[in-house]
Amino acid sequence: MDLKLNGQAALVTGSTGGIGLEIARCLAAEGADVIVCGRGKNKVDAAVSSIGDSGGGSVRGVVADVTTADGAAALLDAAGRVDILVNNLGIYESKPFGDITDDDWMRFFEVNLVSGARLARAVFPGMLERNQGRIIFVSSESALSVPAEMIHYAVTKTAQLTIARGLAELTKGTKVTVNSVMPGPTRADGIEAFLRSQASDPSASIETIEAEFFAKARASSLLQRMIEPGEIASLVAYLASPLASATNGAALRVEGGLITTIA
Numbered sequence: 001m002d003l004k005l006n007g008q009a010a011l012v013t014g015s016t017g018g019i020g021l022e023i024a025r026c027l028a029a030e031g032a033d034v035i036v037c038g039r040g041k042n043k044v045d046a047a048v049s050s051i052g053d054s055g056g057g058s059v060r061g062v063v064a065d066v067t068t069a070d071g072a073a074a075l076l077d078a079a080g081r082v083d084i085l086v087n088n089l090g091i092y093e094s095k096p097f098g099d100i101t102d103d104d105w106m107r108f109f110e111v112n113l114v115s116g117a118r119l120a121r122a123v124f125p126g127m128l129e130r131n132q133g134r135i136i137f138v139s140s141e142s143a144l145s146v147p148a149e150m151i152h153y154a155v156t157k158t159a160q161l162t163i164a165r166g167l168a169e170l171t172k173g174t175k176v177t178v179n180s181v182m183p184g185p186t187r188a189d190g191i192e193a194f195l196r197s198q199a200s201d202p203s204a205s206i207e208t209i210e211a212e213f214f215a216k217a218r219a220s221s222l223l224q225r226m227i228e229p230g231e232i233a234s235l236v237a238y239l240a241s242p243l244a245s246a247t248n249g250a251a252l253r254v255e256g257g258l259i260t261t262i263a
Helices: 020-027 042-051 067-079 102-128 151-169 191-198 206-217 229-239
Strands: 008-010 032-038 059-063 084-087 135-137 176-183 251-254
Touching: 008 020, 008 067, 020 042, 020 135, 020 229, 032 042, 032 067, 032 084, 042 059, 059 191, 067 102, 084 102, 084 206, 102 151, 102 176, 135 151, 135 229, 151 176, 151 251, 176 229, 191 206, 191 251, 229 251
Parallel strands: 008 032, 008 084, 032 059, 084 135, 135 176, 176 251
Antiparallel strands: none
16 A cells, blocks of 8 residues: 655654564655654664665765754754654553652653654654654553553553653644554563563563463453564554544554543
8 A cells, every 4th residue: 555655754753673663664664754863873874774775765874862952952853844744752560659759751742742743843744744744653552551560651551652742732724744653562572571560470581481471461452463564654644644634633543452431
């Protein structure tokens, strides 16, 4: 299927690995001109090279820390026009609620929420002026199915849904859309360490640990396995497409059926 993304300028944050890298790869394969962003030059260069080997559109990298105002400004200056903004950057950790410090709360809000709001605030007026644009927040199933071991993470992911819906309300009557997606547990950098931290036997094989995680910690999952990053990327690419013009203000699930509510 042609998603009609040729020539569209796409900026994907947190795109040197995991979900973000696959989103960037998928958008490039559909003809978008993609900007990969990360804090380390080596990882940015490696991501650009990886996508360049398989992409249809152009790809370039920008080294910037978008969790700071100066870093975001530098990224936006290097990016120029942005037709598609994918706010994918995010962090997570397992931590008892009583151990979550004020600094932890501020760090999670700065990285997971404020960084994306800052970029959206910068590109949104231009999208409205051109009457064209897509903003997509990569949230999490934790926004609706809150895990007791990472409440601070879940709060920031719920807040992303709120920002996306609020911005969508400001697009009424235009061809700009703002949506969010909610991945479930996804195979990406750092996930093995997280799974082992939750396991009854951290020394067991990763296959055994993964099976235990879904049987006990995510028992409601219908998929009962880790989601592959490409499975998230394909949905994001569709939302970035003109073909998804009637989807606006939505929070779309790609979490393997973990969320049990219908609405």
